Amino acid sequence: MILRIEDNDFTRSRRELEDRIYRDLAWLGLDWDEGPDVGGSLGPYRQSEREGHYAAALARLDTYPCTCTRAELRALPTMGATGEPVYPGTCRAGPSHPGRPAAIRWRVPAGTVEFVDRVLGPQRQAPATEVGDFVLRRADGAWAYQLAVVVDDAAMQIDSVVRGADLLDSTPRQILLQRALRLPTPTHAHVPLILGAAGAKLSKRDGAPDLSALREAGAAPEPVVAALARSVGLVGDRVRAIRAAELLPGFDIAALKVTGPPEVPGLV
Numbered sequence: 001m002i003l004r005i006e007d008n009d010f011t012r013s014r015r016e017l018e019d020r021i022y023r024d025l026a027w028l029g030l031d032w033d034e035g036p037d038v039g040g041s042l043g044p045y046r047q048s049e050r051e052g053h054y055a056a057a058l059a060r061l062d063t064y065p066c067t068c069t070r071a072e073l074r075a076l077p078t079m080g081a082t083g084e085p086v087y088p089g090t091c092r093a094g095p096s097h098p099g100r101p102a103a104i105r106w107r108v109p110a111g112t113v114e115f116v117d118r119v120l121g122p123q124r125q126a127p128a129t130e131v132g133d134f135v136l137r138r139a140d141g142a143w144a145y146q147l148a149v150v151v152d153d154a155a156m157q158i159d160s161v162v163r164g165a166d167l168l169d170s171t172p173r174q175i176l177l178q179r180a181l182r183l184p185t186p187t188h189a190h191v192p193l194i195l196g197a198a199g200a201k202l203s204k205r206d207g208a209p210d211l212s213a214l215r216e217a218g219a220a221p222e223p224v225v226a227a228l229a230r231s232v233g234l235v236g237d238r239v240r241a242i243r244a245a246e247l248l249p250g251f252d253i254a255a256l257k258v259t260g261p262p263e264v265p266g267l268v
Contacts, residue, residue: 002156003035008047008143018046024211028221029244034156042156047148050155054143057151057181058104058136065102066091066135080130082169087132101139108133109180113172118189119256120165125172134173150174154183162253165190166201189253192232233257 005021007013022037034040044050068090076085087105090096108128116122127134136147153161168190178185196206204210209217214224222241229235233256234247 001032001034002040002042002158003032003037003045004152004156005036005046005048006145006148008145008148010048010142011140013048020212024215027215028211028225045156047143047152050148050152051143053151053155054137054148057147061136061177061180062107063104063136064092064107064133065095066105066133067095067097067100067102067139069100080132082131084131086130087134089133092133103135103139104137105133106136106177108173108176111176113175115171115175115185115188117168117171118187118253120168120190123168123171125169127173127176131169131173146170146173146177150177150181150183153186154178154181159184159186160189161186162189162191164193166193189256191253191256194228194231 003021003025005013005018007018018036025031032038034042034045036043036045068087073085073087076088078086078088080086091102091105092107095102108131110126110128112124112126114122114124125131134146135144137143152158171188171190175185177183194202196202196208198206202208211224215221220241222243225244225247226235226239226242229242229247230237230239234251235242
């Protein structure tokens with residue numbers, strides 16, 4: 001288990017937030033074998049310290065500068081697999097506005113990506129037509145999530161990726177990048193999100209405190225772990241408190257299911 005700090009968005013990443021991650025995960029009873037705080041042979045484990053790896057990968061791909069703004073892209077009518085407009089290739093032949101800062105886009109090759117998610121089953125997407133050429137480096141210099149995680153997963157020998165279902169649409173793009181860079185593809189499992197009353201992803205805007213607020217208020221972690229476990233069917237309805245380590249025996253990720261938002265006092 002590797003803890004990687006994905007801090008390549010330098011406008012939002014701060015070391016005090018990283019320290020909070022360590023405290024919150026430890027409070028929940030989660031631990032890791034390698035990471036920025038404990039070291040390891042596959043580091044560095046902060047993306048802000050891995051720029052050379054991303055630049056080397058970018059140099060191996062067929063890319064071009066794009067000067068389209070987010071506002072211009074949001075005005076496009078075609079919606080793709082991700083719920084966002086499909087990029088129409090405006091800057092493929094050259095930047096549409098040469099005086100602007102440019103992002104770097106990949107000329108996405110044609111073809112269909114198919115994979116079997118360990119929770120959600122068979123998946124299929126044609127990135128070139130359903131997403132279009134996507135950004136690998138933003139105009140402000142920050143590396144895009146899609147490229148950074150592909151490079152890091154390979155370098156850190158990740159063979160199993162477990163993440164939220166909101167990132168399911170990113171996986172075909174990442175598999176396509178892995179193929180282009182001749183990198184191995186890990187297995188994937190996209191797990192349910194915590195949802196608010198309206199059915200959208202729970203956030204502070206819904207009035208829900210984050211883990212740090214619960215921890216700092218003196219809440220016990222065991223009821224939180226139990227509520228999360230109940231919400232995906234890992235334990236029965238009568239289990240009201242449990243340590244994370246107690247969920248390990250007999251754990252089967254294929255058995256996860258959605259049963260509604262967890263009922264954590266103070267959380268929802």
